[in-house]
Amino acid sequence: MQAPATLLLCHHGTPGAAAAEALACRIAVPGVTTVVHCLVVPELWGGMQGDDWLNNASTRDAFGSYVENMLENDARRELAAVEARCQERGVGYRSVLRFGEPADVVLAIAAEVGADLVVIGPPRRKGEEGLRSRLELDPLVRGLRCPLLVASRP
DSSP states (O other): OOOOSEEEEEOOSSHHHHHHHHHHHHHOOTTTOEEEEEEEEEGGGGGOSOTTTOOSHHHHHHHHHHHHHHHHHHHHHHHHHHHHHHHHHTOEEEEEEEEEOHHHHHHHHHHHHTOSEEEEOOOOOTTOSSOOOOOOHHHHHHHOSSOEEEOOOO
């Protein structure tokens, strides 16, 4: 397999994403490959307003801002950590942070950056901790114009 010039890494901080990052780092060639780190904030967070217990618009808006800031800070920390690890290896790095349906966002970013390869982590096992946002593989496999590589379970 020829070294990819543009490798799209889908990484959001889970153990599966860490496995995808490790795989991407093994594949990436310093001076040749640029890792484009795709971090998607799933649409389900858009409705997180606490309507069931917040009783006025002001409190709801304050809570919405709090959640948004928390998500952004978590994402920025994750992006910075992956960037540092890529820099240690001498691999180029760019990041893309988007809100939306994960498969749709990955397809759009892969097309935008001209990805030669997309690397994702394995699906989370039932019973494992963490957010249950799933990357729907069927639309991803059908829509990608480059190979998709799924990391093995850590």
